[in-house]
Amino acid sequence: MRKVVYFFSLFFLFQSSLLAYSSNPKDFINELVNDAINKLSNKNLNKEQKKIFIEEIAEENVDINALGLYTLGEIRKSSTKDDISNYQISFKKYFLKSLTSRLTDYSSSKFEVVGEDKKSANYTIINSTIIPEDGLEIKIDWRVYTKNPEKPLIRDLIVEGLSLARTQKEEFSSILSSNNNDIKVLINKLEEFSNN
């Protein structure tokens, strides 16, 4: 009986995270991040449970496909459909593993949205600050894709002025350029990372 209750409480816990957040970019980020902070700092959840939560929340709210294409750079224009498709699969695995590795040890933080800048119909930058329990205030800007106004998606995080997507793109670009722009080499490296 205990196990059944535990299962259902977990089920509802994760279900609640899949409820749609607000479609207003500012509220979307505020609700999503505060929800994530609450779950990740919950000491009753173990690493595996946190991992599942992070993967679900990322798949639902981050534009992983677009991020994959962006980080691939110009080579996406000359690659075959099959290669792009294989790359997207490997990139998603890589992205989720890297994200969970960064966030499962997360401790409590104070988060606040401090502003927004609507760049175009497709993009809004949300400015926020996060204060970890053991550190100084960190400025984080969120690039939110708003082409579908009903379903905003995160495309990039700019931490203290450093774009995570750009860093990733330049890392991949270096791997490609030192391997004759062979996308298969990059796919293998992503697979290696995910399987380790």
Next chain:
Amino acid sequence: MQLLKKIKLTLTTFAIILIFTVNANSVEECFERTSRAIFKFNMAVDDIVLEPLAKGYNKLPSPIKEGTSNFTSNIGTLLSIPNNVFQGNFKQLGHSVGSFAINSTVGIFGFLNPAEKIGLKPTKEDVGQTLGSYGIGPGCYFVLPILGPATARDAVGLLADTFVDPFAHVTIREKEIFNSSGNALDYYTVKGTTAVDFRADNDKNFQSLEKNSIDLYSSLKSIYLQDRENKINNSIEDKDEWGNLDN
């Protein structure tokens, strides 16, 4: 006579590197293989020296850590003062001069930071940033032993910093101010402590980056170049390279 020699040497170096700077594309590598080898060496030095020191430093009581960080940061402000003048950034000059004066006196030689409480927040400015603000491009990228990532422009800046920085004058060159001066050891001790303080502050970030990078060399290169770009512009530039993804 010796000063003349030094100036000639500096100018020659400056000229050579500027040629480099003009000819090289903004993020091209100067000599990637060598840089990657130096990077490996630097990582080994980090593992053996800097990381253990940083971990030890992080175990110090918080007031000692904070005081040390304030002290090195206050001395670092001295380099910003002439650079704010060169950049014609007089608002920031006020912040730097005011912050240094208040923290060095009321803040007990810089161990406390009362200047921040009254709204003085000096940004760090160096000669590399000043050259960047004059429109000089970064030139090619390389890695220096121990000192880490640099571009041609920033390497010139690093050298010029020691001529512009008032703290370097009273330590390395032993010039007297108010009848007192230091020595080179003081200079390198403060610079070393600054490095340990920075490494300790970012210990978790380094670990995460190391763990999650497929090519750590390139990740650090990208982070370094983005950071320098932001510091030169004194703002975060939104390049919006995403635009063409939707076309």
